[in-house]
Amino acid sequence: MICWNGLEPMVDFWQDYALPGAIIVAKIVAIIIPLLIAVAYLTYAERKVLAVMQLRRGPNVVGPFGLLQPLADGLKLFMKETIVPAGASRALFIMAPMLTFILAMLAWAVIPVDAGWVLSDINVGVLYLFAISSLGVYGIIIAGWASNSKYAFLGALRSAAQMVSYEVSIGLVIITVLLCVGSLNLSRIVEAQKTVWFVIPLLPMFVIYFISALAETNRSPFDLPEGESELVGGYFTEYSSMTFALFFLGEYANMILMSAMGAILFLGGWLPPFDIAPFNWVPGPIWFALKICFVLFGFLWVRATFPRFRYDQLMRLGWKVFLPFSLFYVVLVAGVLVAFDWLPTP
Amino acid sequence: MILQTLSFYLFASICVASGVMVISSRNPVHAVLYLILAFFNAAGLFVLMGAEFLAMLLVIVYVGAVAVLFLFVVMMLDINFTELRQGFLQYLPIGALVGFILLVELLLVLGSWAVSPDAGAALVATNATVGGTTNSHALGRLIYTHYAFLFQCAGLILLIAMIGAIVLTLRERVGVKRQNVGRQVARRREDSVVVVQVDSGKGI
Numbered sequence: 067m068i069c070w071n072g073l074e075p076m077v078d079f080w081q082d083y084a085l086p087g088a089i090i091v092a093k094i095v096a097i098i099i100p101l102l103i104a105v106a107y108l109t110y111a112e113r114k115v116l117a118v119m120q121l122r123r124g125p126n127v128v129g130p131f132g133l134l135q136p137l138a139d140g141l142k143l144f145m146k147e148t149i150v151p152a153g154a155s156r157a158l159f160i161m162a163p164m165l166t167f168i169l170a171m172l173a174w175a176v177i178p179v180d181a182g183w184v185l186s187d188i189n190v191g192v193l194y195l196f197a198i199s200s201l202g203v204y205g206i207i208i209a210g211w212a213s214n215s216k217y218a219f220l221g222a223l224r225s226a227a228q229m230v231s232y233e234v235s236i237g238l239v240i241i242t243v244l245l246c247v248g249s250l251n252l253s254r255i256v257e258a259q260k261t262v263w264f265v266i267p268l269l270p271m272f273v274i275y276f277i278s279a280l281a282e283t284n285r286s287p288f289d290l291p292e293g294e295s296e297l298v299g300g301y302f303t304e305y306s307s308m309t310f311a312l313f314f315l316g317e318y319a320n321m322i323l324m325s326a327m328g329a330i331l332f333l334g335g336w337l338p339p340f341d342i343a344p345f346n347w348v349p350g351p352i353w354f355a356l357k358i359c360f361v362l363f364g365f366l367w368v369r370a371t372f373p374r375f376r377y378d379q380l381m382r383l384g385w386k387v388f389l390p391f392s393l394f395y396v397v398l399v400a401g402v403l404v405a406f407d408w409l410p411t412p
Numbered sequence: 413m414i415l416q417t418l419s420f421y422l423f424a425s426i427c428v429a430s431g432v433m434v435i436s437s438r439n440p441v442h443a444v445l446y447l448i449l450a451f452f453n454a455a456g457l458f459v460l461m462g463a464e465f466l467a468m469l470l471v472i473v474y475v476g477a478v479a480v481l482f483l484f485v486v487m488m489l490d491i492n493f494t495e496l497r498q499g500f501l502q503y504l505p506i507g508a509l510v511g512f513i514l515l516v517e518l519l520l521v522l523g524s525w526a527v528s529p530d531a532g533a534a535l536v537a538t539n540a541t542v543g544g545t546t547n548s549h550a551l552g553r554l555i556y557t558h559y560a561f562l563f564q565c566a567g568l569i570l571l572i573a574m575i576g577a578i579v580l581t582l583r584e585r586v587g588v589k590r591q592n593v594g595r596q597v598a599r600r601r602e603d604s605v606v607v608v609q610v611d612s613g614k615g616i
Contacts, residue, residue, distance in 0.1 A: 083415070158445075189546050193468035200476030204448070207480070211441060211487050219487075226484050230477060250465075250548055378591065 093185050097174050105318045106136035112366050119370040146307040151213060154304065158212035163302075163309045166205030166316035173198040173323050178253045180336045180350035191252035192240055195327055196233075199282065202320060203229040206284075206291060206301045209313070213304035221300030224377065225284060225291035231384035232281040238392035239275045242268060242399050243331045248410030256335030258410070263334040271395055272332045274388055276364060279324040281384070283317065285365055287372040288380055325361035326354075333357045420460055427453035440486045448479045465547035 110125065110133070117124030125132035150159055176191040178184040188194060203226055210222020244250065246268070247258040265272045281288040292300030302313050329335060334357075336350030375383070403409045426449065433446040451474045458467035555563050 188464065190464050190468050190548065193465070193472065197468050197471040197476060200472055203476075203480055207483060207487075208445070223484065223488070226480055230480055233476065382593070 090185070094175075097185060098171060101171070101174060101319060101322070102315070104322055105315050106140065108318050108322065108362065109139070109314075110136050111362075112369070115363070115366040116370050119367075140311065143307055143311040148307040148309055149304075151215065151304050153214035155212040155214070158208050159304075160309065162205050162209035162212060163305065163312035163316070165208065166202065167312040167319070169198055169201050169205065170316040170319035170323060174326075176252055177323075177326050177330070178256060178335060179354055181253070181257075183336075183351065184253065187251070187253060190250045192244065192250045192255070192331075195252075195323075196237065196240060199236075199320070199323070199327075200229075200233050202282075202316075205313075205316065209305070210301040213301075215304050217297045217299070217303045218301050221291045221293070221297050221303070224293075225301060228281055228284070228288065228290065228380060228384075231381060232278040232388075235274055235384065235388040235392050236278045236282065238389070238396055239271045239278070240331070242271050242392070242396050245396070245399055245403060246410065252330055252335075256330055256337060259334040259337060260341075263332065263337075263339075265332040268332065268395075268399070271392065272328070274392055275328055275332065276361070277383075278388065279328065280365065280368060281380070283320045283324055283365075285321065286369045287375050289374060290377055290380065293374065321362065321365055322358060325358045325365070328361045329354060329357035333360070416460060420457070423453045423456040423460065427457065441483065444479060444483045444486050447482070448475055451475045451479065463547060465551060 113135075114124040114132075116122075125135035128134040128138045150156055173195055175185045176188060176194050178187070206225045206229075207222045210218045210220075210225070213219070243255065243264055246264060247255045249255065249258075280286075284291050290300075291297075292302070294300070297303070302310055305313060336354045338345035338348060338350075338353055430446040430449040430453065434443050434450060437443045437446060451470060455467040455470045455475075458464070458470060
């Protein structure tokens with residue numbers, strides 16, 4: 067056998083690093099592109115849903131049924147000039163929207179779309195999601211501070227207090243689900259819902275999760291950080307063009323992420339509602355997408371229905387209602403699991 | 413293996429560099445942001461050691477909650493940092509002493525010098541994958557089974573500290589209008605609305 071001493075390290079390099087690296091990059095692209103398209107069409111869906119609920123037509127000029135409207139909006143934002151205020155902290159001002167956007171994309175690495183269809187199937191998937199979503203506040207708070215504007219700063223402070231408060235109840239909701247699963251792995255959480263989706267035994271927690279997700283993504287009725295009637299535009303008052311667009315994309319990507327998390331934790335991820343003939347013909351990713359759309363419609367519906375909360379009411383709801391109730395429910399679920407010996411075995 | 417080594421040096425060097433920047437940057441907000449970067453890279457080092465549960469906890473607790481509050485306070489306070497910097501040389505010996513003590517302690521721990529014979533066993537028990545269990549299982553068994561009492565005591569002490577901080581800062585202010593939701597919901601129409609028949613030209 068001839069030994070190609072000079073070539074062997076090259077072959078190793080290709081097999082060990084370049085090829086797996088290329089596969090990972092391909093997978094990332096396969097996640098990001100549909101996600102960005104989904105974000106674009108979520109803005110369209112939002113405008114259409116709001117329009118229908120308010121007896122209007124919504125976007126209907128660009129393309130058939132206004133379907134090209136998101137692209138036109140994107141193009142418009144892209145063509146505009148990026149303005150950095152004179153007193154701003156330049157590097158942080160530019161960094162903040164990028165951070166928001168990157169964090170919104172980063173979390174999708176662990177979301178399982180179907181059995182085994184996941185970029186990184188890590189053991190602590192739920193904690194990873196929770197960690198990334200708790201970092202989202204930095205984009206906003208840095209933006210508010212770096213703009214050197216009082217409206218932006220007030221918006222950022224509001225948002226920081228709000229997101230930290232509602233993370234507590236989201237954490238307790240996650241703990242309740244984990245008690246019923248016995249694993250932090252997202253795929254195992256979905257598989258544990260084969261018999262019954264967690265939304266049925268844990269319905270109150272699903273409601274709390276949904277409302278906390280509204281607060282966590284700064285959506286109405288908790289959109290005080292941007293409160294346009296009092297703070298001009300809140301934390302992104304000073305942003306224009308692509309920097310503004312990145313905030314916008316990040317916010318909508320976060321909405322989709324929260325919906326996906328809700329679908330995984332409570333609505334059985336990629337599982338069909340009943341494991342019988344017409345339902346299990348439909349592939350898993352389609353079920354998953356349908357469930358995400360269901361939760362997202364809830365987001366839009368709430369926006370069309372409810373007026374904005376006052377700030378003290380928001381804090382009261384988070385700390386005096388949700389926190390005690392979800393703590394009580396954690397104890398209740400743990401008690402029931404122990405009493406009936408239903409604790410999952412690792 | 414090369415990839416692990418490279419990422420170790422990347423995380424470690426960024427961690428040390430941002431640690432230096434925390435104490436040397438002029439702007440307090442920048443200092444907190446560098447602190448966050450240091451936390452983040454420390455989490456990366458944890459992941460490289462196979463302690464992914466601790467890494468995620470570090471990000472959730474320190475980066476997601478503690479540092480946010482830091483940043484919150486530092487942004488709101490109008491700190492004159494050049495004034496704070498005045499006593500830098502004066503405090504340098506004390507700081508150096510604390511640093512030296514910490515270094516010695518770390519060396520003692522890493523040099524596998526143990527006070528009690530069980531301490532070594534505890535170190536092994538925290539190791540990432542003991543007997544094929546995952547991180548979270550190993551940690552859970554250690555905290556909630558072997559050291560449950562100590563863990564509860566620590567929790568109680570923290571609770572008392574928290575209540576103490578609240579009691580110290582709580583002050584009753586007079587003349588503040590607060591919404592009492594219970595009372596508001598309990599209001600009835602008869603209690604709050606009076607229908608008056610007013611004759612024209614007379615007033616009430």
